[in-house]
Amino acid sequence: MAKRFSIFFNSYLCSREKLDPSFLFGYILNAIFNDLFAGENVQATDQNQKSIHTKVNHPFTVRLWEDRTTAHRWHLEFDPSAFSLIDDDFQRTTMAATVDAGNRIFEFKALKPGTYSLNFMKRMGVVANEAHRVFQIIVE
Numbered sequence: 001m002a003k004r005f006s007i008f009f010n011s012y013l014c015s016r017e018k019l020d021p022s023f024l025f026g027y028i029l030n031a032i033f034n035d036l037f038a039g040e041n042v043q044a045t046d047q048n049q050k051s052i053h054t055k056v057n058h059p060f061t062v063r064l065w066e067d068r069t070t071a072h073r074w075h076l077e078f079d080p081s082a083f084s085l086i087d088d089d090f091q092r093t094t095m096a097a098t099v100d101a102g103n104r105i106f107e108f109k110a111l112k113p114g115t116y117s118l119n120f121m122k123r124m125g126v127v128a129n130e131a132h133r134v135f136q137i138i139v140e
Contacts, residue, residue: 049133049134049136050133050134050135050136051135051137051138052135052136052137052138053138054110054138055140056110056111056112056139057111059107059108059109060108060137061105061108062105062108062135063103063105064103064104064106065101065102065103066090066102066103067100068101069098069099069100069101072123072124073104073122073123074104074120074121074122075120075122075123076118076119076121077118077121078116078117078118078119081111081112082111082112082116082137082139083109083110083111083118083137084108084109084111085107085108086107086108086109087107088106089107090102090104090105091105108137110139112139113139114139115136116137116139117136117137118134118135119132119134120133120134120135
């Protein structure tokens with residue numbers, strides 16, 4: 001998380017723009033929230049891969065930070081026979097007029113037991129970004 005803050009501050013300080021306190025506060029809170037509560041029953045194996053344990057017909061949630069100001073969005077790939085996407089929501093966490101950033105919240109329901117993966121890729125239109133997240137879902 002310290003590396004993320006370092007990159008964030010360096011990019012803003014180099015651009016010589018004044019930091020909006022509400023944006024800064026929202027960014028820090030979201031970074032902390034995402035590191036602590038990335039999803040229910042989540043175990044991190046590395047920065048880009050996490051495990052989630054759930055049961056058949058029980059909903060589970062994946063929360064990812066998304067800055068819509070830059071036009072990058074999370075796109076997902078999953079096995080539709082193993083999961084059903086219940087909800088795809090966005091909670092804006094910054095109050096700055098020029099920033100649209102917050103948590104993208106995906107809610108799924110597991111349909112059958114087994115081990116599956118959810119792949120999230122950040123894209124701007126059809127152009128893929130190097131940012132990705134993989135969740136290994138273990139359904140009992």
